[in-house]
Amino acid sequence: MSEPPREPGEFELVAAIRDRLRAAGAPERSSSAILGSGDDAAISVDVGARATSVDAVVEGVHFRVPPFDHEQVGRKALAAALSDLAAMGAEASEAYVQLGVPAGLAAEDCLRIAAGLGAVADEHGVVIAGGDLTRSAILFCAVTAVGNAETPEALVRRSGARPGDAVAVTGELGGAAAGLVVLEHAEIAAELEPRVAEELRLRQLEPQPRLEAGLALAGAGARAMIDISDGIGADAGHLAAASDARLELELDLLPVQAGVEAVAGLAGEPASKLIAAGGEDYELLVTLAPDRVEAATDALARLGVALTVIGKVTAGAGVGLRSGDGAAIDPSGFDQLD
Amino acid sequence: MSEPPREPGEFELVAAIRDRLRAAGAPERSSSAILGSGDDAAISVDVGARATSVDAVVEGVHFRVPPFDHEQVGRKALAAALSDLAAMGAEASEAYVQLGVPAGLAAEDCLRIAAGLGAVADEHGVVIAGGDLTRSAILFCAVTAVGNAETPEALVRRSGARPGDAVAVTGELGGAAAGLVVLEHAEIAAELEPRVAEELRLRQLEPQPRLEAGLALAGAGARAMIDISDGIGADAGHLAAASDARLELELDLLPVQAGVEAVAGLAGEPASKLIAAGGEDYELLVTLAPDRVEAATDALARLGVALTVIGKVTAGAGVGLRSGDGAAIDPSGFDQLD
Numbered sequence: 197m198s199e200p201p202r203e204p205g206e207f208e209l210v211a212a213i214r215d216r217l218r219a220a221g222a223p224e225r226s227s228s229a230i231l232g233s234g235d236d237a238a239i240s241v242d243v244g245a246r247a248t249s250v251d252a253v254v255e256g257v258h259f260r261v262p263p264f265d266h267e268q269v270g271r272k273a274l275a276a277a278l279s280d281l282a283a284m285g286a287e288a289s290e291a292y293v294q295l296g297v298p299a300g301l302a303a304e305d306c307l308r309i310a311a312g313l314g315a316v317a318d319e320h321g322v323v324i325a326g327g328d329l330t331r332s333a334i335l336f337c338a339v340t341a342v343g344n345a346e347t348p349e350a351l352v353r354r355s356g357a358r359p360g361d362a363v364a365v366t367g368e369l370g371g372a373a374a375g376l377v378v379l380e381h382a383e384i385a386a387e388l389e390p391r392v393a394e395e396l397r398l399r400q401l402e403p404q405p406r407l408e409a410g411l412a413l414a415g416a417g418a419r420a421m422i423d424i425s426d427g428i429g430a431d432a433g434h435l436a437a438a439s440d441a442r443l444e445l446e447l448d449l450l451p452v453q454a455g456v457e458a459v460a461g462l463a464g465e466p467a468s469k470l471i472a473a474g475g476e477d478y479e480l481l482v483t484l485a486p487d488r489v490e491a492a493t494d495a496l497a498r499l500g501v502a503l504t505v506i507g508k509v510t511a512g513a514g515v516g517l518r519s520g521d522g523a524a525i526d527p528s529g530f531d532q533l534d
Numbered sequence: 535m536s537e538p539p540r541e542p543g544e545f546e547l548v549a550a551i552r553d554r555l556r557a558a559g560a561p562e563r564s565s566s567a568i569l570g571s572g573d574d575a576a577i578s579v580d581v582g583a584r585a586t587s588v589d590a591v592v593e594g595v596h597f598r599v600p601p602f603d604h605e606q607v608g609r610k611a612l613a614a615a616l617s618d619l620a621a622m623g624a625e626a627s628e629a630y631v632q633l634g635v636p637a638g639l640a641a642e643d644c645l646r647i648a649a650g651l652g653a654v655a656d657e658h659g660v661v662i663a664g665g666d667l668t669r670s671a672i673l674f675c676a677v678t679a680v681g682n683a684e685t686p687e688a689l690v691r692r693s694g695a696r697p698g699d700a701v702a703v704t705g706e707l708g709g710a711a712a713g714l715v716v717l718e719h720a721e722i723a724a725e726l727e728p729r730v731a732e733e734l735r736l737r738q739l740e741p742q743p744r745l746e747a748g749l750a751l752a753g754a755g756a757r758a759m760i761d762i763s764d765g766i767g768a769d770a771g772h773l774a775a776a777s778d779a780r781l782e783l784e785l786d787l788l789p790v791q792a793g794v795e796a797v798a799g800l801a802g803e804p805a806s807k808l809i810a811a812g813g814e815d816y817e818l819l820v821t822l823a824p825d826r827v828e829a830a831t832d833a834l835a836r837l838g839v840a841l842t843v844i845g846k847v848t849a850g851a852g853v854g855l856r857s858g859d860g861a862a863i864d865p866s867g868f869d870q871l872d
Contacts, residue, residue, distance in 0.1 A: 235692050235776070236618040236760060237587035237681070248663065249575035250630045250678065254670045280574040292588045294632070294676040325586065332592045334671050338632040340588065340678035343575070354573050422574060438573070 209303050210329065213310040220314025223323050238326035240290060245348040249280035252338035261335075263379040266305045268401045269337060270312025276425065277339035278320060278405035279478040283423040285352040285414025286343025288407055290325040291317065293339050296332030309337065320407050350414065352482075357420035357439035361483035361509040364492070366409050366501050369428060370456035370467070373474020375400030377459050384462045392455035399453065403478045409501045413482050416492035420483045427473040431481055432515045439483075442512030447472070448520040449506040472517070483509050547641050548667065551648040558652025561661050576664035578628060583686040587618035590676035599673075601717040604643045606739045607675060608650025614763065615677035616658060616743035617816040621761035623690040623752025624681025626745055628663040629655065631677050634670030647675065658745050688752065690820075695758035695777035699821035699847040702830070704747050704839050707766060708794035708805070711812020713738030715797050722800045730793035737791065741816045747839045751820050754830035758821045765811040769819055770853045777821075780850030785810070786858040787844040810855070821847050 218224065253259055253273045261269065274291060281288045293313060297306060306329075317324050322341070345351045357363075375396040378385045385393045406423070413421060422435045428450065432443045452471055460467035482503075484492055489505060496503045556562065591597055591611045599607065612629060619626045631651060635644060644667075655662050660679070683689045695701075713734040716723045723731045744761070751759060760773045766788065770781045790809055798805035820841075822830055827843060834841045 236621040237585035237624065237679075237689075239622075239686050239689055240584045240586065241582070241686060244579070246578045247575035248578065248628075248630055248678075248680075250632045250664055250666045252632045252634065252666065252668050252676070254634060254668055256671055257669045283574040284577075286575065290586075292586055292678050294588045294590045294678075296590065296592055296674060326588055328588045328590065330590050330592055331595045332672065332674065333594055336634060336670065336674065338590070338676040340586075340630050340632075341575075342586075348577050348579060351575075351577055 209306060212303070212307055216307045216310040217314040217317070217324050220311045221318030222314035223317065223321055238290070238292070240325065244344055244346045245351060247281055247284040247286040247343045247345065247351050248340060249277055250338065250340045251277040251280060252336055255335040264401055266308035267312035267315070269335070270309035271316050271402050273337035273339050274313050274316040274322070275403045275405045275478065277341035278316070278322065278407055279403070279423040279425065281341050281343035282405050282407045282410035283352070283421045283480055284343065285350065285410050285418060285421065286345050287411060288320050288322045288341060288343045290323045290342040291339055293324060293327040293337065295327065295329050296334065296336040297329055298332060298335055301335060320405070352414050352418045352421040354420055354422050354435045354438035357435060357441050357483040357509045359441060359509050359511045360486065361419055362486050362489050362505050363443055363445060363481070363483050363507040363509060364489065364503050364505045365424070365428065365451065365479055365481050366406055366496065366503055367477070367479045368451045368453040368502070369424070369477050369479060370471035370474055371396055371399030371453035372403065372476035373470040374453065374456040374459040377463050381463065384459060387462055388455055388458060396453070396455050396459065400476070403476060405478055406480050406501070408499050409496055410480055412495040412499060413480065413492055416484070416495050417488040418482045418484060418492070422481050424477050424479045424481055425475055427475040428481060429472045429515060429517065435481060435483070436513065436515055439509070440513070442510045442514055442516065443507060444510055444516045444518065445507035446518050449504065451502060451504045547644060550641070550645055554645045554648040555652040555655070555662050558649045559656030560652035561655065561659055576628070576630070578663065582682055582684045583689060585619055585622040585624040585681045585683065585689050586678060587615055588676065588678050589615040589618060590674055593673040602739055604646035605650035605653070607673070608647035609654050609740050611675035611677050612651050612654040612660070613741045613743045613816065615679035616654070616660065616745055617741070617761040617763065619679050619681035620743050620745045620748030621690070621759045621818055622681065623688065623748050623756060623759065624683050625749060626658050626660045626679060626681045628661045628680040629677055631662060631665040631675065633665065633667050634672065634674040635667055636670060636673055639673060658743070690752050690756045690759040692758055692760050692773045692776035695773060695779050695821040695847045697779060697847050697849045698824065699757055700824050700827050700843050701781055701783060701819070701821050701845040701847060702827065702841050702843045703762070703766065703789065703817055703819050704744055704834065704841055705815070705817045706789045706791040706840070707762070707815050707817060708809035708812055709734055709737035709791035710741065710814035711808040712791070712794040712797040715801050719801070722797060725800055726793055726796060734791070734793050734797065738814070741814060743816055744818050744839070746837050747834055748818055750833040750837060751818065751830055754822070754833045755826040756820045756822060756830070760819050762815050762817045762819055763813055765813040766819060767810045767853060767855065773819060773821070774851065774853055777847070778851070780848045780852055780854065781845060782848055782854045782856065783845035784856050787842065789840060789842045
């Protein structure tokens with residue numbers, strides 16, 4: 197079927213979106229992006245190798261408004277796509293945005309989405325080089341993110357883990373899942389220290405891609421890397437499968453954000469559900485030769501990011517998760533956790 | 535909110551989609567694409583300049599099933615994105631696909647979408663280099679298409695038209711809009727010769743991007759180019775605005791697909807509505823120095839594509855559309871034509 201005729205004001209809206217991106221500080225040019233949106237396609241030139249990832253946030257699946265505001269919808273869409281580039285050790289350069297806009301959405305809310313995209317673009321020096329608006333019954337924002345490295349070999353795949361490697365994770369886990377519980381259960385939020393509750397909420401509403409940490413880990417010799425979007429159990433499984441190896445992890449070593457265990461207790465859930473299966477923390481899971489761990493830890497410390505060793509790579513397949521009492525948890529059950 | 539845990543079988547579905555793309559003939563490697571989907575991002579190297587466009591088809595806006603089948607949904611999504619590259623005179627190389635999948639959609643229907651994407655990829659030598667699946671309340675398919683040219687200057691912008699240029703259009707207009715009428719009104723279809731009705735239907739259901747024609751026009755000296763997705767009136771307006779010039783077009787010169795005028799008559803609509811404002815024909819509107827028209831026409835004839843001169847570029851702004859009796863049609867009214 198034909199797309200309905202463009203509504204009066206659609207082109208004005210596109211122009212206003214460009215203004216809002218600019219106001220949010222989004223860069224308009226980079227070493228690679230030389231013609232931004234406004235033509236049939238954006239034009240770029242390349243500087244070595246290129247990593248390209250696609251991701252989307254969809255109303256009712258990845259967010260609802262509220263608790264998200266529209267700026268946070270834009271932030272989350274771009275952050276999630278950039279997180280994939282972080283996991284490649286790529287330097288993010290451009291993003292292309294497809295926005296699906298319900299008929300009832302106010303133009304100002306579209307502009308708030310653009311402001312959120314622009315804010316994250318500004319934070320990471322990413323050019324929003326192209327975009328398209330379409331009508332849609334639900335709000336969605338699909339982002340294609342492009343990053344660069346000097347050579348294809350400088351990009352870190354999921355497939356490079358070798359037996360003997362240390363397995364490490366950036367930052368802290370469980371915050372995004374606990375933040376969702378806090379957002380949905382005021383009675384649980386009320387039991388927490390307000391600052392802790394707010395940090396958990398922001399972990400869900402305003403995720404941060406670990407781009408600088410990903411670059412630093414690539415520079416420190418990361419052998420395999422993946423971002424934690426599905427939960428560390430599932431994502432460790434993806435890395436293990438791609439590397440044809442096994443990851444042995446220790447549950448008690450996983451770094452946990454403040455308040456996550458309290459939220460789990462108040463919600464009557466096992467803390468491991470939030471920590472290891474909650475997803476959307478957008479931390480990086482990395483494997484390193486043991487003699488590279490110290491250099492990697494130091495490089496991340498200079499960025500203010502913690503790196504925690506949580507296990508090792510062995511020959512075999514799948515993921516083993518061992519709890520503090522030494523009992524092995526069935527990895528297949530772990531994969532199914534939730 | 536957290537994305538629901540991946541459903542059992544999602545990874546198997548992704549693997550099956552890759553198999554289906556392969557079965558449809560979609561190439562897996564190109565001179566630029568060196569690592570396809572399966573990691574956090576695809577890896578490419580570049581060969582000169584790059585054009586990137588984004589487009590999406592959304593259930594209830596760009597298609598319904600039926601009359602579309604799922605293979606045609608995939609075909610249309612990729613064709614629409616590639617059409618933007620055609621309008622740049624780029625050689626299409628890669629595409630990245632974000633598929634939004636309703637819970638009720640059968641896995642086999644997902645694979646039919648992949649088969650449609652793969653078929654168009656095969657026809658044009660495009661690598662489906664990356665993709666992502668997400669749950670969504672409605673079916674959508676957003677495509678980021680990447681093309682190449684030797685230099686940025688070899689890519690044809692909308693902005694290069696100069697007073698004195700000839701304005702020309704590839705192929706024939708009105709078929710996609712008339713095809714939609716035929717699909718929705720069996721009583722009108724019944725009045726047409728069956729072959730004519732079928733060609734109109736296919737024009738709507740299986741649009742063809744003019745990639746080879748776009749390359750040939752770029753090679754023949756195209757000064758400005760745009761694809762006709764919104765209707766020639768609206769798209770001529772975009773080209774005029776980008777070029778800071780005016781396009782004077784003659785309605786009677788527009789090339790019309792067989793059956794379009796009959797459909798308009800049977801539907802009680804002015805034929806100009808289908809021809810000039812229907813959209814989705816995905817033909818190319820191009821401006822050329824007058825001394826390049828013959829070479830461009832010859833180059834397209836070798837591809838079996840007609841090129842028709844329909845007007846000229848003048849100083850000024852906007853689009854003038856003149857009918858056979860010499861009466862000027864108000865361009866602003868023309869822009870609003872539904």
